[in-house]
Amino acid sequence: MKKRLDVLKTYKIYIGGKFPRTESGRYYLLxxxxxxxIANICRGSRKDFRNSVVAARKAFPExxxxxxxxxxxxxxxxxxxxxxxxxxxxxxxxxxxxxxTKAEKEVNISIDRLIYYAGWTDKYIQIFSSVNPxxxxxxxxxxxxxxGVVAVIAPEESGLLGLISVIAxxxxxxxxxxxxxxxxxxxCAVSFSExxxxxDLPGGVVNMLTGIRSELLDNFSTHMDVNxxxxxxxxxxxxxxIMENSSLNVKRPHxxxxxxxxxxxxxxxxxxxxxxxxxxxxxxxxx
Amino acid sequence: MATTEKILDFNSVWxxxxxxxxxxxxxxxxxxxxxxxxxxxxxxxGKYFRTENPATGKKIAKVAEASKADVDxxxxxxxxxxxxYWSKMPAKERSKYIFRIARIMxxxxxxxxxxxxxxxxxPIRESRDIDIxxxxxxxxxxxxxxxxxxxxxxxxxxxxxxxxxxxxxWNFPLLMAAWKIAPALATGNTVVLKPAxxxxxxxxxxxxxxxxxxxxxxxxxxxxxxxxxxxxxxNHPGLDKIAFTGSTVVGKYIQKTLAxxxxxxxxxxxxxxxxxxFEEADIDQAVEGIxxxxxxNQGHVCCAGSRLLIQEGIADxxxxxxxxxxxxxxxxxxxxxxxxxxxxxxxxxxxxINELVSAGIDEGGTVYQPNCTLxxxxxWFKPTLFTxxxxxxxxxxxxxxxxxxxxxxxxTVDEAIEKANNTxxxxxxxxxxxxxxxxxxxxKQINAGIIWANTFNKFDPTSPFGGYKESxxxxxxxxxGLLPYVELI
Numbered sequence: 090m091k092k093r094l095d096v097l098k099t100y101k102i103y104i105g106g107k108f109p110r111t112e113s114g115r116y117y118l119l120x121x122x123x124x125x126x127i128a129n130i131c132r133g134s135r136k137d138f139r140n141s142v143v144a145a146r147k148a149f150p151e152x153x154x155x156x157x158x159x160x161x162x163x164x165x166x167x168x169x170x171x172x173x174x175x176x177x178x179x180x181x182x183x184x185x186x187x188x189x190t191k192a193e194k195e196v197n198i199s200i201d202r203l204i205y206y207a208g209w210t211d212k213y214i215q216i217f218s219s220v221n222p223x224x225x226x227x228x229x230x231x232x233x234x235x236x237g238v239v240a241v242i243a244p245e246e247s248g249l250l251g252l253i254s255v256i257a258x259x260x261x262x263x264x265x266x267x268x269x270x271x272x273x274x275x276x277c278a279v280s281f282s283e284x285x286x287x288x289d290l291p292g293g294v295v296n297m298l299t300g301i302r303s304e305l306l307d308n309f310s311t312h313m314d315v316n317x318x319x320x321x322x323x324x325x326x327x328x329x330x331i332m333e334n335s336s337l338n339v340k341r342p343h344x345x346x347x348x349x350x351x352x353x354x355x356x357x358x359x360x361x362x363x364x365x366x367x368x369x370x371x372x373x374x375x376x
Numbered sequence: 377m378a379t380t381e382k383i384l385d386f387n388s389v390w391x392x393x394x395x396x397x398x399x400x401x402x403x404x405x406x407x408x409x410x411x412x413x414x415x416x417x418x419x420x421x422g423k424y425f426r427t428e429n430p431a432t433g434k435k436i437a438k439v440a441e442a443s444k445a446d447v448d449x450x451x452x453x454x455x456x457x458x459x460x461y462w463s464k465m466p467a468k469e470r471s472k473y474i475f476r477i478a479r480i481m482x483x484x485x486x487x488x489x490x491x492x493x494x495x496x497x498x499p500i501r502e503s504r505d506i507d508i509x510x511x512x513x514x515x516x517x518x519x520x521x522x523x524x525x526x527x528x529x530x531x532x533x534x535x536x537x538x539x540x541x542x543x544x545x546w547n548f549p550l551l552m553a554a555w556k557i558a559p560a561l562a563t564g565n566t567v568v569l570k571p572a573x574x575x576x577x578x579x580x581x582x583x584x585x586x587x588x589x590x591x592x593x594x595x596x597x598x599x600x601x602x603x604x605x606x607x608x609x610x611n612h613p614g615l616d617k618i619a620f621t622g623s624t625v626v627g628k629y630i631q632k633t634l635a636x637x638x639x640x641x642x643x644x645x646x647x648x649x650x651x652x653x654f655e656e657a658d659i660d661q662a663v664e665g666i667x668x669x670x671x672x673n674q675g676h677v678c679c680a681g682s683r684l685l686i687q688e689g690i691a692d693x694x695x696x697x698x699x700x701x702x703x704x705x706x707x708x709x710x711x712x713x714x715x716x717x718x719x720x721x722x723x724x725x726x727x728x729i730n731e732l733v734s735a736g737i738d739e740g741g742t743v744y745q746p747n748c749t750l751x752x753x754x755x756w757f758k759p760t761l762f763t764x765x766x767x768x769x770x771x772x773x774x775x776x777x778x779x780x781x782x783x784x785x786x787x788t789v790d791e792a793i794e795k796a797n798n799t800x801x802x803x804x805x806x807x808x809x810x811x812x813x814x815x816x817x818x819x820k821q822i823n824a825g826i827i828w829a830n831t832f833n834k835f836d837p838t839s840p841f842g843g844y845k846e847s848x849x850x851x852x853x854x855x856x857g858l859l860p861y862v863e864l865i
Contacts, residue, residue, distance in 0.1 A: 216530055219855050223836035224513065231840045231856060237823075316845065329636030336631035338800065339624070339643065339846045357531065359864060366844050367856050370819050371828045 105144030106292015133300035148293030164207035248274025310334035414593025457594030474519035497719030536564030642850030647803030729778035802844030
């Protein structure tokens, strides 16, 4: 028998910069390979989702109004904080069944991915903007702007790297989001919320829920104050449902099929563009 | 005080002699068939519908109604053309074909302008100076992209999607055809295009031009019909992409229908743009802009400035000047070169405008219309403005698509922005102020795809157009207008 009893962690959800339990009071049991209980995970509800959207909408003007430089610094800070807590993430990945080598690799690439997108915040606008040579005396330019609130159903198979790969381009581009973490690998998502919380990211920019995908799918895609929805997975029925629901308020749906998130191809600025709108401004030239 | 001044009575003093554009140089047939695989073919079921001149209500021609079988043939022709010619052709040759279309359009611009005004009711001044030149310019712009696509998307190559089904509205018939066809062809796709049922004629003229340009058969197919034909296109399994411009209701139907089919889509839908005028604006210039924003093309414009937000201190003056300016607007024969406001496009649209204006009055709005006479036949609606309306009124929330302006006031910049954004739409917006820094603050905070500062309703092929929120997704025009027609690899 151990001398000291371990202090177990309560895994909670993250809404508006706070860590509440699900308002529904429900949970699901996360078990290890040996069927030993790992943790009781919040089984997020429709109400949690709605609260998250309210928080995300509230956070949006401030976050999208930050300078690109500042957003880059905060994304870099998230990477720094993750680096500082790498042991915790490696051990959580191992508890969820990964080998040490695999877990370490996943954490490394996750940190690097954040830095990759931190570097894009003040560049993608230059890449995707244009000054348009209109045939009239006007100064005319087009720039990308964040879509708004993005609902993200994160990859099931990749609890940390997949999650970060999907939400980094969303927040790098100035959006706020509500995320449903992997059901079978939720530990890192909750711990990553704690990283976000200590990284100067304003509360509400990322809201992290855990729960059951099939139960929350409709809520994520029907909410009228959500501007875009990202669905990660290969279930044709689910992705069709997401796309159908999106038509309610012309949400921008993005379906991301399962991919190898460790590859460099899994990152590029076009993923930032997925949750951007192009705004064109006309200005007369004259005296 | 400006408000106590009388509304000027221009009509009794100013009289314009008629200056109608001649129609003797245009060639119109009695009957138009479907343009499929480079030929004009009769519809399979032999059905035709009439297209009329909305200024007189008289029939101009009968036009084929494409059935499912015709849609099928058009899609098949487009697929064959894609496999056989268009995807195999060197990009620079593709480019030259599109240039050719632009050139022939320019040569035939007079004819196209007159037909556009005859069939759609818009003033000849607009079709002559805006619709037709912009249509040709659009082809000219995208022609040059065809062999330069490798420069468009850093780090990526492009691949055409295949065959695109394209459905366009009746407000800018030829221009919308150009917006759809030009980028699709430049990026290497072939198309099946359906013009609106009330304005099919310039699209059929475009079919003649495409034939004259000797495009390989089937690269562009133009089929006429109404909602059923559109539905057949949207649901056709042989298409890779649907591009739609029209109402948000239909756009949502298309988005829902295409879920799970793997077809790509781009949507350019409705709008309820706010034109914001601040106290320090040049008021006379702004009044001209507001008039143009709402009465351009009878208000049949998705990006029309149909809401006006005036800063409280200048509200009386602006409204007074607007009323005066409205008195000088010339409403009548679309073919008259002096005409400012032409005919309402169709009986159905006139009904919708009447309905919403009645709702505006019922809900307590104060209506104003200038003292003008309308022609006896055809479909007409006086330029109209509403004051004493609030955010929840139907005429403030719903797209009217007619010459009807809803006026509200505001005190602070924040209030103006909040009111401007209080709509499910997000297509366009306008800001009037002489303060440069304010322009950038306000234009940044309006959630819309196109913002005009101290101007309104300007269009250009190099300038991306498209909406936020329920106004659609994807852009048409400019570099960004290539993206909806390519796959990035």
